[in-house]
Amino acid sequence: METRAPYVLIGSFVLAAIVAVFGFVYWLNNTGGIGPRTNYHVQFQGPVPGLLVGAGVLFNGIRVGEVTQLGLAPDNPRFVNATISVASATPVRADTRVGLDFQGLTGVPVVTLEGGMIVARSGEPLTLIAEAGAGQSMTQAARDALRRVDTVLEDNSGPLKDTIANLKTFSDGLARNTGKIDGILAGLEKMTGGGTPAQKITYDLRAPQNLGPAGKTFSASLAIPEPTAVAMLQTQRMLFSPVGDNPGFADFLWADSIPKLVQARLIDSFENYDIAHAPLRTTDLGQADYQLLIDIRRFRIATEGEIRVEIALSARIVDKNGKAVASRIIEASEKLDKVEPAAAVAAFDTAFARIAKELIGWTVQAV
Numbered sequence: 001m002e003t004r005a006p007y008v009l010i011g012s013f014v015l016a017a018i019v020a021v022f023g024f025v026y027w028l029n030n031t032g033g034i035g036p037r038t039n040y041h042v043q044f045q046g047p048v049p050g051l052l053v054g055a056g057v058l059f060n061g062i063r064v065g066e067v068t069q070l071g072l073a074p075d076n077p078r079f080v081n082a083t084i085s086v087a088s089a090t091p092v093r094a095d096t097r098v099g100l101d102f103q104g105l106t107g108v109p110v111v112t113l114e115g116g117m118i119v120a121r122s123g124e125p126l127t128l129i130a131e132a133g134a135g136q137s138m139t140q141a142a143r144d145a146l147r148r149v150d151t152v153l154e155d156n157s158g159p160l161k162d163t164i165a166n167l168k169t170f171s172d173g174l175a176r177n178t179g180k181i182d183g184i185l186a187g188l189e190k191m192t193g194g195g196t197p198a199q200k201i202t203y204d205l206r207a208p209q210n211l212g213p214a215g216k217t218f219s220a221s222l223a224i225p226e227p228t229a230v231a232m233l234q235t236q237r238m239l240f241s242p243v244g245d246n247p248g249f250a251d252f253l254w255a256d257s258i259p260k261l262v263q264a265r266l267i268d269s270f271e272n273y274d275i276a277h278a279p280l281r282t283t284d285l286g287q288a289d290y291q292l293l294i295d296i297r298r299f300r301i302a303t304e305g306e307i308r309v310e311i312a313l314s315a316r317i318v319d320k321n322g323k324a325v326a327s328r329i330i331e332a333s334e335k336l337d338k339v340e341p342a343a344a345v346a347a348f349d350t351a352f353a354r355i356a357k358e359l360i361g362w363t364v365q366a367v
Helices: 007-029 138-155 157-176 178-191 258-273 341-366
Strands: 037-044 056-059 062-073 076-087 097-103 108-114 127-129 201-203 252-254 290-302 308-319 324-335
Touching: 037 062, 037 097, 056 076, 076 108, 138 157, 157 178, 201 341, 258 290, 258 341, 290 324, 290 341, 308 341, 324 341
Parallel strands: 037 127, 056 108, 201 252
Antiparallel strands: 037 076, 056 062, 062 076, 097 108, 290 308, 308 324
């Protein structure tokens, strides 16, 4: 039995396929694709390596069309003419900047459009002029830069040779004088306080031992607070008047700041006189009947005229109520034959012994 072909079904399928193809083309060129196109003439003032027909056209980074035609300018073979087809809605202006960019690892070239404010006259064909060097790739730019550097080096080869020769002479001189340079640097380091700091030598003030028998002992408790002094005396360094450079005392240090050192040795002196009624260091351990308040006026080496050490204290005794019972100034000086640390400390010991004896006798009589 002969099979009848479904001609109607086959014809309907072919007709539907043709309609679908035409519909897809219409959609691609209107609503679904880029839509209406506008052609622009672009002129590159130099080579455009790798640019091909069909390459993308980007406006502010967005793809808006492609290159449709490429050719050399007939009047100037160094120029390249191109035709680009972009979406009609793209805001291309007469002053839109044109360039060539290389995308991806392979450096695929695309035409780039940016900005623009000047609107072209209606009906006037618009020609966009690319920036000079727009088609230059990074490789070409590097080559041009190296070529310019090579030109500069070639033009200045003589001075460069002289500079290198001078550097060699200078380095040879440094090599010959390495020892001297090390000495200079060590001196600079020492002068600026760098390197290993010099070891300081500490000196103590000695309290007098032989104060004689205690003719009169303390009948009341006594406290000796830390003496007061101007800021200059709040130091462990040896002080000079007038102030000058004394290199022999660069490493000199008193055992403590001058006020604390004087306080400690005065207490030691009072203890050596009457250990049974030794004064308190501070009033924190209890309320003393009297306080011996000391203000240090001078504690220095005087170098004007006869060289000597000078100690001057202002002493005041106050009772529990803060009433001054007695006050006086005690001074002592000792001639110094040689300005050096050991002799100076010995002179201070002698002067301080006289002050301590006088201060103890006066305090015993006052309290």
